[in-house]
Amino acid sequence: MESRSNYWLVAPSALIFCALFIAPMAFFAVLSFWQVEYFELSTEPTLANYRDVFANYWRVMGFTVVVATATALLTTALGFVFSFLARFRAVEWAQALLFIVLITLFGGYLMKIYAWKTILGNEGVLNSALLALGVISSPITSLLYSPQAVVVTLMHFSLPFAVLPIYASMRGIADSEVEAARDLGAGRWPILSTVIVPRCQSGIVAAFSFVFLIVGGDYVTPLLVGGKLTMIGNLIAPQFGAQFNWPLGAAMSIVMLAAAVIVIYLFRLLVALWSRQ
Amino acid sequence: MTLQTPPETRSKQDSPAALLKLRGISKRYGDFAAVEPLDLDIFPRDFVAVLGPSGCGKTTLLRIIGGFVSPTTGTVEIDGRDVTKIGPEKRPTNTVFQGYGLFPHMTVRQNVGYGLRLQKKTRAEIDDRVAEALRQSRLTEFADRSVAALSGGQQQRVALARALILRPKVLLLDEPLAALDLKLRHTMQDELRRLHQEFGGTFVFVTHDQGEALSLANRIAVMNAGRIEQEGNAESIYAAPATRFVATFIGDANLLQGERHGGQVKLEAGPAFADAGPDGAITAVVRPKAVKLLAAGEGADVQIAGMVEDVVYLGDHIKCSVKIMGEQQIIVHLDAAIAPRPVVGEQVNLGWPLLQQRVVVA
Amino acid sequence: MGSNKSSSSGFALTRRHFTQAIAATAAAGAVGLPSTRAQAATSINFVGWQGYDDPVAFDDFLKSKDITLNTTYIGNNDEIVAKLRGGGVGTIDIVTPYMGYIPLLVKLDLIQPIDVSRVPNLEKVMPIFRNDPNINVDGKLYGIPFTWGGGPMVYDPAVITNVPTSWKDLLKPEFTGKVGMMDDPLGNMMIGALVATGTSTPTKITAAQLEQTIDFLIEVKKQSRVVAASWGDLSDSIARGDVALTFNGWETMVKFCGDKGKVVQYTYPIERTNAWLDNYCIAKDAPNLDAAYELCNRVISVEGQKRLAEVAIQAIVNSDAVAALPADIRSLYPYDDIANYGKKAGFFGFPPVEPEGDLTTFSDWLKAYERFKTA
Known part of the structure; x- marks a missing residue:
């Protein structure tokens, strides 16, 4: 009786999960084995899309994975430091710090991108300041329209997604655990590496995953601050628009998703290895 | 049970044998004084209880000893070395925290071996010592379980083993039994006593429970409002409370207000007796067990007449409440076998010897 | 498409x-x-x-x-x-x-x-x-x-004194890092085909011509700082001083840049440009x-x-x-000179949608354009 009623309780969330996650994925999976020719969808199963992906897009995909991994690592580290300060160092400011993090979520995606354009451009805030200070004599043109600009912008955008899960898991660490570690002879670094990081494993992996997936799927930031940069999202998006090749887009998405799963799994493994006692 | 030298004078002497010496230790948080300047000596193999109500500063004092709080004034010396500026990770102390502070991501074995691993001991030594510690704490069968899967008492034992394995000069325990239920508390008291004896170390624990302090500690420091009001062994503190607070905090006590003038004390309830000391308000403290029901014509150093108000049989003794002059009440513990038993409404004469009475200022 | x-x-x-x-x-x-x-x-x-x-x-x-x-x-x-x-x-x-x-x-x-x-x-x-x-x-x-509109070369007269007459001039060393492109596959490839192959019907090109076209676009990309997502963004890049002249453009950018306080001008290079x-x-x-x-x-x-x-x-x-x-x-x-607009720009239309002799189709174009995008 009881177990049956429990099933009913999870039914709505299971339904939502299926409708919002499983069904579209399944649709994409099926779609990726079809083909489009002259606006006509051919449902003849084919591996042509996957062959195309591995033959022509592996380089961009690899670059995207590298950018996403770098951004996710940096953002996770930054999010960790931020959370650490809020949880252990500036406890009385924790609420304010988190409020600021949340507020930046409301800032909007494009606004942040344009803010960084304003900061990093040839006549931008940074160059103007450096010129005025006499540090440089002509603008550093590589600030904007570069991979670094993409990474910085995406870090700014995704930082809240890294801070929130890490801070949440740090909240689960009792002060007495940290004090016990100190008491048993642990200095700053051992406390961090043997207690805090292992205790935040799930938060750290969640943060990394969020950021990786945000970056891996992004196609607006590279367009606007990347200059000539192309990431896989820039090639996937047109498949669903201008190029009208949903099957190829689906195949690209699924390969990228697989790559993301692998990278995230590897990162998880790394964190777990680190945390092993 | 005799009058004792006031203990304050003893703790101020610089005893060369003291293992832990606190000198002029105080802690202020802004305007609030958590600990008023105080001295305390703790000797090797002592089992010291710092006893006091919540907010009296006892935990702050323990954290100062452990190195988690740096004192506003004063020094902490352990085994002849000034450790005031040394952090907990380098102090020869270990702490059993109130919430235990076990690492939930580690097994019991990993928790117990944590400190040794930090000391970079060899694998073999760590394994041996951990196995020994687990055996001593009767945790061997739980060695590879997650600490989250243990009961409160087992967690307590892990915390103890984890601290003791490092052979601290002083083991600090913060309300070690507070989180346990009554039955477990008694078991753990025995366990702590046993560990103290087997380990042969020096334990300091804070508690708000006088029973715990009396049963575990060979020395007790009673704290109130940031001060140590009295420090000594259980008997002396019980028999000769130095202050009114100590008298009421430890055991039942009858308190009788009075006035001293020129070495003569006059209690508000009537009796008068000689007692040397400064002039002014005093309180006479007498334990219920010391008060006798006087037979007709029987005398005593201090005598008061009253009327029996209540008689309760409590198995090993009879608790008798007697109303005396000025709406005051005196509790008397009588032998359960007494005959005839006093009856409610009966007029009685109470008395006790001066030796079993303690006069404290105010 | x-x-x-x-x-x-x-x-x-x-x-x-x-x-x-x-x-x-x-x-x-x-x-x-x-x-x-x-x-x-x-x-x-x-x-x-x-x-x-x-x-x-x-x-x-x-x-x-x-x-x-x-x-x-x-x-x-x-x-x-x-x-x-x-x-x-x-x-x-x-x-x-x-x-x-x-x-x-x-x-x-x-x-x-x-x-x-x-x-x-x-x-x-x-x-x-x-x-x-x-x-x-x-x-x-x-x-x-x-x-309607066309794709002239837009430039910042304050920076560019030696105004290019040909799209090929963008490859000159003096313009390295000063060029802004627009991510407009059809427009870019039609202009590219005009320049790279000399054809007058840039919608009708062979596979070899398409390769030449993309090669040329990649050359221009090497000179560029940005391949902009929209005309607004390209205008932004000029107005902010990040680029000084464009490959592909739009007459209306004069207004977009003007609103941002930047005076720009445009010119129609000799190879002509596309119009829509x-x-x-x-x-x-x-x-x-x-x-x-x-x-x-x-x-x-x-x-x-x-x-x-x-x-x-x-x-x-x-x-x-x-x-x-x-x-x-x-x-x-x-x-004022609309009758001669055809000398500056062509309403070329669209490449074949289905295979037509040895001509490349629009699908081929988009596929080829990805080579430009990822270069």
């Missing part, structure tokens, strides 16, 4: 001008659909770029004709094809394709020829637009051209044919055209409307 000029201009319009302009004139209540109506109105189904409905909807014209507009905005021209093929025939009245799509729409039998006698304002449409071969199929007119023309077309089996003709006539009326020119800063086709424009707006586009 093609993210051609109009697709991008649609974005620019929406983001930069249209919403602002419309908000400013909202007091007129122009866009509010009447809700109190005595009798059932004709509800016309409009599928097109956001903003392309404004010239007919901004005043009380629709109300006076008792027409309500049911608009569906598109994100690219393919949606027109997709919507018509996916059950839109028989319910959609008006679509607004790029002229290059019209032959395809005719071939797929998705739009119907215009009865020119029902669109009297066509008389005022300048011949260069009215007679464009893309919109005239088998001697019949299939679209009402109402707005957007149209009102009547869908096959349009359910509200009379109303559809009203709209077709209205969008090229003096009022509708002035609105388009003054609010959306789009180029217009009605010569009377051009004459009525304020000088500053009129000067944005080369109206």
Whole structure:
């Protein structure tokens, strides 16, 4: 009786999960084995899309994975430091710090991108300041329209997604655990590496995953601050628009998703290895 | 049970044998004084209880000893070395925290071996010592379980083993039994006593429970409002409370207000007796067990007449409440076998010897 | 398929001008659909770029004709094809394709020829637009051209004193890092084909020519700092001083940059550039044919055209409307020498959609364009 009623309780969330996650994925999976020719969808199963992906897009995909991994690592580290300060160092400011993090979520995606354009451009805030200070004599043109600009912008955008899960898991660490570690002879670094990081494993992996997936799927930031940069999202998006090749887009998405799963799994493994006692 | 030298004078002497010496230790948080300047000596193999109500500063004092709080004034010396500026990770102390502070991501074995691993001991030594510690704490069968899967008492034992394995000069325990239920508390008291004896170390624990302090500690420091009001062994503190607070905090006590003038004390309830000391308000403290029901014509150093108000049989003794002059009440513990038993409404004469009475200022 | 000029201009319009302009004139209540109506109105189904409905909807014209507009905005021209093929025939009245799509729409039998006698304002449409071969199929007119534009080279005269005359000049060392490109596959490839292959029909090129075209685009990309996402962004890059001259462009960028406080000019290099023309077309089996003709006539009326020119800063086709424009707006586009516009830009249209001899198809183009994107 009881177990049956429990099933009913999870039914709505299971339904939502299926409708919002499983069904579209399944649709994409099926779609990726079809083909489009002259606006006509051919449902003849084919591996042509996957062959195309591995033959022509592996380089961009690899670059995207590298950018996403770098951004996710940096953002996770930054999010960790931020959370650490809020949880252990500036406890009385924790609420304010988190409020600021949340507020930046409301800032909007494009606004942040344009803010960084304003900061990093040839006549931008940074160059103007450096010129005025006499540090440089002509603008550093590589600030904007570069991979670094993409990474910085995406870090700014995704930082809240890294801070929130890490801070949440740090909240689960009792002060007495940290004090016990100190008491048993642990200095700053051992406390961090043997207690805090292992205790935040799930938060750290969640943060990394969020950021990786945000970056891996992004196609607006590279367009606007990347200059000539192309990431896989820039090639996937047109498949669903201008190029009208949903099957190829689906195949690209699924390969990228697989790559993301692998990278995230590897990162998880790394964190777990680190945390092993 | 005799009058004792006031203990304050003893703790101020610089005893060369003291293992832990606190000198002029105080802690202020802004305007609030958590600990008023105080001295305390703790000797090797002592089992010291710092006893006091919540907010009296006892935990702050323990954290100062452990190195988690740096004192506003004063020094902490352990085994002849000034450790005031040394952090907990380098102090020869270990702490059993109130919430235990076990690492939930580690097994019991990993928790117990944590400190040794930090000391970079060899694998073999760590394994041996951990196995020994687990055996001593009767945790061997739980060695590879997650600490989250243990009961409160087992967690307590892990915390103890984890601290003791490092052979601290002083083991600090913060309300070690507070989180346990009554039955477990008694078991753990025995366990702590046993560990103290087997380990042969020096334990300091804070508690708000006088029973715990009396049963575990060979020395007790009673704290109130940031001060140590009295420090000594259980008997002396019980028999000769130095202050009114100590008298009421430890055991039942009858308190009788009075006035001293020129070495003569006059209690508000009537009796008068000689007692040397400064002039002014005093309180006479007498334990219920010391008060006798006087037979007709029987005398005593201090005598008061009253009327029996209540008689309760409590198995090993009879608790008798007697109303005396000025709406005051005196509790008397009588032998359960007494005959005839006093009856409610009966007029009685109470008395006790001066030796079993303690006069404290105010 | 093609993210051609109009697709991008649609974005620019929406983001930069249209919403602002419309908000400013909202007091007129122009866009509010009447809700109190005595009798059932004709509800016309409009599928097109956001903003392309404004010239007919901004005043009380629709109300006076008792027409309500049911608009569906598109994100690219393919949606027109997709919507018509996916059950839109028989319910959609008006679509607004790029002229290059019209032959395809005719071939797929998705739009119907215009009865020119029902669109009297066509008389005022300048011949260069009215007679464009893309919109005239088998001697019949299939679209009402109402707005257009070209892809000149836009430059910052404060930085560029030695103004290029050829697109090839962009490869000169002096311009390294100063070029801004636009992520406009069709426009880029047509200009690229003009320059790299010397063809005069850049929509009809072979695979080898397509490779040459992409090679040239990659050369230009090496000189560039940015491949911009929209005309607004490209204008931004010039206005911020990040780039000083462009490959592919739009006359309206003069206005976009001007609004950001940057004076820019444009030039048509000797190889020419591509131009585009957007149209009102009547869908096959349009359910509200009379109303559809009203709209077709209205969008090229003096009022509708002035609105388009003054609010959306789009180029217009009605010569009377051009004459009525304020000088500053009129000067944005080369109206004065419009008869010779063909020497500067071509309305090339669209590459083949299906295989046609050894010519490359639009699919081939987009595939090839990815090589440029990832270079």
